[in-house]
Amino acid sequence: MRLSIFLEVLMGAIVMARTIEEKEELRRVYHYERIVHGKPRERWALYTLRLSLGDGFQVKRVRYREDQAEHRPDLRIYRAGRWVADVEVSGSNISLERLAREGVRVLPSKLAYARSHDPVRYIYLYVLSENIRYLRDCVLWAPGRELLRALDKGLAKELVGDVGHGVVERYHVFPLDVFNREWYELVSYVLWLAGELADPNPWALANFMCR
Numbered sequence: 001m002r003l004s005i006f007l008e009v010l011m012g013a014i015v016m017a018r019t020i021e022e023k024e025e026l027r028r029v030y031h032y033e034r035i036v037h038g039k040p041r042e043r044w045a046l047y048t049l050r051l052s053l054g055d056g057f058q059v060k061r062v063r064y065r066e067d068q069a070e071h072r073p074d075l076r077i078y079r080a081g082r083w084v085a086d087v088e089v090s091g092s093n094i095s096l097e098r099l100a101r102e103g104v105r106v107l108p109s110k111l112a113y114a115r116s117h118d119p120v121r122y123i124y125l126y127v128l129s130e131n132i133r134y135l136r137d138c139v140l141w142a143p144g145r146e147l148l149r150a151l152d153k154g155l156a157k158e159l160v161g162d163v164g165h166g167v168v169e170r171y172h173v174f175p176l177d178v179f180n181r182e183w184y185e186l187v188s189y190v191l192w193l194a195g196e197l198a199d200p201n202p203w204a205l206a207n208f209m210c211r
Helices: 004-016 020-053 096-102 108-116 129-134 144-152 185-192
Strands: 057-059 075-079 082-094 104-106 122-128 139-143 157-162 169-174
Touching: 004 108, 020 057, 020 082, 020 104, 020 122, 020 169, 020 185, 082 185, 108 122, 108 144, 108 169, 122 129, 122 144, 122 185, 139 144, 139 185, 144 169
Parallel strands: 082 122
Antiparallel strands: 057 075, 075 082, 104 169, 122 139, 157 169
16 A cells, blocks of 8 residues: 555545544544654655755745645745745655556646646655665656646546545556656756756756856
């Protein structure tokens, strides 16, 4: 089971639970999974982005409210006080090889947020927790625009599954090749959004020419 998907679905399940006992049990499980697995991934992304982007950028957490209507992202990036990008942090402890076989699950509510706001400035970041110790193949990431484009082209499958505790959710399952795998490419993409690079491709000739 992907812990991140389990964690995300529990938020909706708390609202849908029929009894007080069900709600309390779901809240307890959600709190445990978020503290043990979700928060460490979010902190890793937060502080690694701060170090990678350097002075002049601010990376802040987006406060979560249980009753919020939208699936708001976890992090927000600013440059000199101006909003640059939103980052949704997800992830799991499973291997890259398994993701290559099964695909990456994304909740529709996350893509709905990207579509209704600015999909170019929405970044979906998937952290492979087991690979952080090696500092290799640690992340998958994609702009919301690319995920929506793949979805609209029919490249994503739809899956309805039980993630445990009787919680059933619908997912969009994307092939691995929709995602980028290099951290430095993510940093370059943010720098491009901030107007500090001429091209989001870090190796593009335009980035090495006088501006």
